[in-house]
Amino acid sequence: MTTIDFAPTEPRPVEETVPLVDRRETNPMFNDQKMKLGLFGTNCSYGLIMSHAPTTYEVSWKHTVEIAQRADALGFEALVPVARWKGFGGTTNFNGNCFETYSWAAGLAQATEQIAIFATSHLPTVHPIVAAKAATTIDRISGGRFGLNLVMGWVEPEMAMFGGSQRQHDDRYAFGQEWIDYTNDLWTKPGAFSFHGKYFDGDDVESYPKPHQAPRPALINAGNSKSGIEFSARNVDFNFASLDTLENMRAYTSAIVEKARTDYHRTISPMTYGLVVCRDTEKEAKADFQRVVDDGDWGAAGNVIKMAMSGASQSFDHAKEFQERFIAGWGGYPIVGTPEQCVEEIGKLNEAGMDGIIMGMIDYNEEMKYFGDAVMPLLRQAGLRH
Numbered sequence: 001m002t003t004i005d006f007a008p009t010e011p012r013p014v015e016e017t018v019p020l021v022d023r024r025e026t027n028p029m030f031n032d033q034k035m036k037l038g039l040f041g042t043n044c045s046y047g048l049i050m051s052h053a054p055t056t057y058e059v060s061w062k063h064t065v066e067i068a069q070r071a072d073a074l075g076f077e078a079l080v081p082v083a084r085w086k087g088f089g090g091t092t093n094f095n096g097n098c099f100e101t102y103s104w105a106a107g108l109a110q111a112t113e114q115i116a117i118f119a120t121s122h123l124p125t126v127h128p129i130v131a132a133k134a135a136t137t138i139d140r141i142s143g144g145r146f147g148l149n150l151v152m153g154w155v156e157p158e159m160a161m162f163g164g165s166q167r168q169h170d171d172r173y174a175f176g177q178e179w180i181d182y183t184n185d186l187w188t189k190p191g192a193f194s195f196h197g198k199y200f201d202g203d204d205v206e207s208y209p210k211p212h213q214a215p216r217p218a219l220i221n222a223g224n225s226k227s228g229i230e231f232s233a234r235n236v237d238f239n240f241a242s243l244d245t246l247e248n249m250r251a252y253t254s255a256i257v258e259k260a261r262t263d264y265h266r267t268i269s270p271m272t273y274g275l276v277v278c279r280d281t282e283k284e285a286k287a288d289f290q291r292v293v294d295d296g297d298w299g300a301a302g303n304v305i306k307m308a309m310s311g312a313s314q315s316f317d318h319a320k321e322f323q324e325r326f327i328a329g330w331g332g333y334p335i336v337g338t339p340e341q342c343v344e345e346i347g348k349l350n351e352a353g354m355d356g357i358i359m360g361m362i363d364y365n366e367e368m369k370y371f372g373d374a375v376m377p378l379l380r381q382a383g384l385r386h
């Protein structure tokens, strides 16, 4: 009779069944499109607009899946959600109605075929062991199309919901570094291992299965401060930034690419985000953009800017100039005009070193139909897509 020895000192069999696949084969974030396209904020009430402007957009699962499947069918590369635990007040309670992003990503991984699905994770709110396994599970559901947006948690009132006090800005990135080191170990180290750091301690730790895509899922971060840029250059595949002028973008993108190359011997792709309002005529596009501003929730925008500026060196008065840009696109780069004008503007972003844009739309579901018909062919003609 065979006896099975479960003694803990015996080496345990490990699950290595599915071979790990090079992520360039499974994850469209690593394809060769000159200008990658994605949608941003389709999991949160009001998406990227702090405004009562008319839209059919709503945070229901049916609507969410419809938007995702449209983006998937058009060959978009990315769906990036916003991680939010509490609204920003005002008359909209902007983003207050918000799907949790790992579970959102799992559902959309099953509902789509080729697009990369991200979760956005506030690192202090989730232990690396839980995050690594959730990420792996979604990666397996999607066949290697998962990615993680690493955020440190800058909104004080929502971090307070988790208890304790918020770390100082640069300490958040120190914590984030240890978090991602541990998570990378969980994704890649065979068998059991120990991890001892300042914030995390674990002996005889293991995590199986490993992600479907090797060496690990796509990582993004939107750090734009000195410590944020350092974190991005050292750890992630894509950095997100929106700057006021194309000239500033050019300086930013070349600096971060150079930093990653010289300091960490790695490559990083800069990308940006913004509200896209594309219509048959420039007049219509400008009018719809203006409607967002005119019906804007200035209370919510003021709250966002106040929080963003707390502890920052610039004064709040200076930030007020950008209130409009927050109302219409979360501070992103606005793209407003005819299909030709929108493509021209997207081309300029690309020339400024941006390898992609994740977009907000006033009415994602309806406008994606138009984007597919009117803008995608012109992007191909312009050589920005194939």
Ligand SMILES: Cc1cc2nc3c(=O)[nH]c(=O)nc-3n(C[C@H](O)[C@H](O)[C@H](O)COP(=O)(O)O)c2cc1C
Residues within 6 Å of the ligand: 081, 082, 083, 084, 120, 149, 150, 151, 152, 153, 154, 155, 221, 222, 223, 224, 225, 226, 227, 228, 229, 240, 241, 242, 273
């Ligand atoms: C595209 C993009 C997505 C972001 N997503 C979130 C998010 O979902 N939740 C969040 O709390 N912060 C989010 N942020 C904020 C950033 O993580 C970061 O804190 C901010 O850009 C400021 O940079 P810094 O941390 O280097 O100061 C996002 C920023 C950008 C540009």
